[in-house]
Amino acid sequence: MSITQPRAAPGIEPDITPSIASVGDYIALMKPRVMSLVVFTAFVGLAIAPSHLHPVIAVTALICIAVGAGAAGALNMWYDADIDARMARTAGRPIPAGRLTAGDALAFGLTLAGFAIVVLGLLVNVVAAALLAATIGFYVLIYTMWLKRSTPQNIVIGGAAGALPPMIGWAAATGGVSIEPGLLFLIIFFWTPPHFWALSLHRADDYARAGVPMLPVVAGLKTTRWHILAYSLLLAPLGAAPWFFGFAGPLYGVVAAVGGAVMVALALRIVRERSHAASRQMFAFSILYLFLLFAVLLADRMSGGLYAHFAA
């Protein structure tokens, strides 16, 4: 029996059924798809930073960030097991499916979080480790335990946790933070609401059944569509800000301008058409948009570095 399982009441036999959880179940707890986006954005933050980090230390930092993101995912699944069980999209996760106990997920998440933060602090630097700890803490304590169940602004404020990885990557390379990773933070922060609300538009029933006060459940589909448009209008110029501030080249500026215009156009389509197809398209494009922004920023910096290398 796991030490984290609740103690049985006197006279009642405790559940000591041995676990059938596979390694795959523990990997699923770490939300590998979310982790891949976290690692990618952290890598871009690390790679574009103006200081050289030994490749081994850089890989170490990325592993710690990946494990920290996995820990946050596991702790989220531990706390949200009741919600997950009531939603079609998440009912097959290891805890609601009965393959893993909530206590085991808690122990797994806490262990990973501890290792990720301590190893990042010991092998890379303390600032990056503090930011990773803040990210995990914000995601679990502020978003999962508080905001998600209490306000339709849950993903707006909670989005800060998902926006921090580029800053952690930058801090791993430089030992500090500055305006550049701050811009990347803002881009992901303002990208998160239209991205998730586009998804929640056609899953409103699921969220309502689970009692999660997502914007479409609380304020209705019409208000959510207008919110998606408003955030897309804020996001489009923010996406181009790295070029505007001279921190990225013209190629980035063109990609950000075109991508931002498409985001706004898709948001307008959602407001006009009110169809599931429009919101699905917005959701899919938003992922491509964020990926393109970061990939082009990375390529831009790399090509700039190569150019400087050959010009020297």
Added chain:
Amino acid sequence: MNDDKPQGGIKLTEQQLRARRARSIGIAVALGLLVILFYIVTLVKGPGVLHRPL
């Protein structure tokens, strides 16, 4: 200890045994990778391994 004495406690099923073995291997691999990581980082950092600027 008498081996002829009947064993008490829980008898694991084949599935539980397989799952436990897989988890044990998973933990061993993770710990092994951590040891290798610390070893390589120590080589990379050299004497500066204990120097951790803020």
